[in-house]
Amino acid sequence: MNTIDTLQFAFRALTAHRLRTFLTASGIAIGIAAVILLTSIGEGVQQFVVSEFTQFGTNIINITPGKITTHGGSLGAIGSSRLLTIEDAMALKRSRYAQYINTSVMGNAEIRAQGRSRRVTVYGQSPDFPNVFNMSVSTGQFLPADDPRNPRAYAVLGAKVRTELFGNTNPLGEILQVGESRFRVIGVMAAKGQVLGFDLDDTVYIPTTRALEVFNREGLMEINVAYRPEAPVQAVTDDLHRILVARHGREDFTLTPQQQMLNTLTTVLNVLKFAVAALGGISLLVGAVGMVTLMHIAVSERIAEIGLLTAMGATRTRIRILFLMESTVLSTLGGLGGLAIGSSIAWLLKVLVSGLPVSTPWDYVLGALALSVLIGLVAGVVPAMRAANLDPVTALQTE
Template sequence: MNGRELVRFATHSALSHRLRSVLTALGIGIGVTAVVLLTSMGEGLHRYVLEQFTQFGTNIIGINPGRSTTFGASTGIFGSVRPLTIDDAEALKRVPFVLNTVPVVQGTASVEGGGRERSTNISGVGPEFQTAFDFRVALGTFLPADDPRAPRPLAVLGAKMRHELYGERSPLGELLRVGGERYRVIGVMEPKGQVLGFDLDDTVYIPAARALELYNRQGLFEIDVLYDKAVPADEVVAGIERMIIARHGGLDVTITTQQQMLDVLGSVLDIVTFAVAALGGISLLVGGVGIFTIMTIAVRERTAEIGLLRAIGAGRAQIRAIFLGESILLAGIGGAGGLLVGGLTVVLLGVAVPALPVGIALPYVVAAEAVAVLIGLAAGVVPAQRAAALDPVEALRAE
């Protein structure tokens, strides 16, 4: 009995109980469908989040004040952290391969303009912000390249902010109060949307030095360094470290490359995908219990047939193979059906609800089918073993 004949034999006997076999396979099918659907959503989320993060390019290095290291004892004056200043941002522009640096101060403040008032996000940035992050101006201009230490009180509005305060009217040249100080509006940004819940459009952009004053802060939140794509991040980081050590007398900042951020984020999202796959796996397991039940019943029902097969020359191994083959077949077919239904649903969802981030996670899909077959194997082992162990005389007597 070769493999093909075994499959035919198994198909034959599975088809003789059509409804029962279909229902059993359905159990596995639903499990595989669940795995495909859930992991597709996990994968979609994964892609969505990474896209949000990489829309500004991956050649960005973030520098934050302070170092995430634990010291054994108080390090006194040597352990002190110097604030990151606008001068630091200027100096970092001289590090090799650095194209631009953007000082960043963020906060919220009450903004008055056009006779209305709104509490909103304030981003204190440098004039390089616009080019570094590929951020387009819809009206007017972005913050000009003033003396970074004493910039003029100029402001640029996010698209939503402009709409809220001025409606359709052009806000250019209007006066704006940010936290009580007067600014003149010189530009409006194009809509950009949200990045992980932070609405870039509901923001007022002012010079970083002014934001420091507004919040009465010594140091910047962050300096973003844009570097030449062709150069490895490590080399740029080394240059930044030398510059910081030279200026601060020690490395008292945390440097994060975009790649590191993506790695951390990616591993978190991988866990999410894995977790939903495990949830789907539970329904696969339930399907496996169904196969086990049906195979146990089948062995009992077909005891006389097993006796006959033994009498006409089937060895124990052949009996085992016949029943294992049948349970693997049920699981395999159920799994394939599940793949089909799950895959189609994902595609249809993608068409029907384009906003929903879905994407087929191929490794999980392949794994789901493999697990389905393995479950068929595992669920079939005990019944098949029982069938093989039957005494032929006893089995023949069953009718």
């Protein structure tokens, strides 16, 4: 009995009970559709989060003051960590891996211009800031490359601040008051929108040293080092570490490569995606239980037929294959149906609900299909074994 005949035989058995076949296949279809839909959403969310996160570039190492460790003795005996300073940043700039360095301080301040005032996030940044974070200027220019210890009092506006304070008039050359200090506006950033909850357009950028004065701070909040993409991240980290330890005498800072954060994030999102797929898997499991039940019923109903086939010379292997084929055909049909349903709902969601990140990962789709074939095989094994091991004499006596 060749494969085509076996398939045809299985098909005839399934079409003999259309409703029953349809319902059981639906169980599998719903499961597969759930898996596909949920993983599509999971994948979409992952892509969305990662792209939000990497839009500023991935070859960045962030340096923050203080070292997170647990000490045995009292904290007072060791003393507080040294601050990160502009001089530290200037030393790091001499690392052979460093491409751009940015020094960062942020805070809330009241800004005033043209008789209007607004409370916004004020960033103290270096002239390299747009290069480090892939930001661009729409009008004018970013902060000029002055001596970082004594930069001129220039300010660059976020897109929203510009419209809020200056309306349609040209802000370039105007005076902007930040706290008690006065700055001259030399540029406006391109609109960036919200990123992970921060409105990057409702901001003002001023030189770091000036920001330290505005906020009355001694040390930097963060130094961002952009290294050449081809440089190995470990070598870069080691080099930066060496420079800072030489300056501070000990490790009282924390180096966090963006890549490392990204890896952590990806791991978390993968777990999330898997968990969501597992949820879909539960409904698939329910469908599979339905299939096992159906196959047992099919065998019980067809005991006489099995006896007949045996009498006509079908081997046990043949009987087993017939029933395995039947359950596999059934689950594959269900799987294909689920694939169609799942991916069309995913597509509809994407089209109808704009902003919902949905992306159907094709490897998951193929995986789901393979899974439904596998479910058919597994669901069919026990019933098929039962069918093959029937005693033909008893089977033939069954009506």
